[in-house]
Amino acid sequence: MRGVDLAQLKALQQQYAGKVVQYDMHKTFSPRFIAGGDVGFEAQGTVARAAMVIMTWPELELVEYQVARVPVTLTYIPGYLSFRECPALEAVWQMLTIKPDLLFIDGQGIAHPRGLGVASHFGLFADIPTIGVAKSRLCGEYAELGSEPGSAVALQYQGQTIGSVLRSKLRCNPLFISVGHKISAASALAWTQQCLRGYRLPEPTRWADAVASNRPSFQRWLARQ
């Protein structure tokens, strides 16, 4: 699962990062469908399992989900996650009957050493607005965060603000929100907050994770269908 030249992937990241759009293409857009994407692994890490869920806005009701399994081509290397997960995400994306207007991806967007986390990389591929929602930090520094849900501080890296650190839920570790593609930093944070429903993760990401891991919450949803 190696055989690849990291210097070459690094050059690709620098090239792709220059194509990322960090502002709202449609200032007043009101999405009809919002999606969530997540990737898990099985068979001792040799197979990537990507899940994507489609939810209505503003109800945030699950209306479609798909799962794709693809052979892994690269081991996990911090900073190169997108090359490991994008093939599987691209596979589920093709399976979707409904294409979303906005997509949340589990992982960093531009909050990456070279500005190309998986949310940005996949956003360029799908060519739609994407937001990166990571459960931990890859790079950057940030000031102490308030304990109240909703409090947020800037994530800075080399003198630049690359994202926000958001306390989405009381007594829970914060989320690292960043622009994926075709959206502004302010919108990325605002849409994340608008998709919160009492849990640490915004609904799209939470359900994508539930589907990818076949969690009880998803099983109950299936039974009610």
Added chain:
DNA sequence: GCGACAG
């Protein structure tokens, strides 16, 4: 050289 390091 040493420590950090999305999922």
Added chain:
DNA sequence: ATCTTGTCGC
């Protein structure tokens, strides 16, 4: 990410 039971705190 994944392997996995109980357990501490609200």
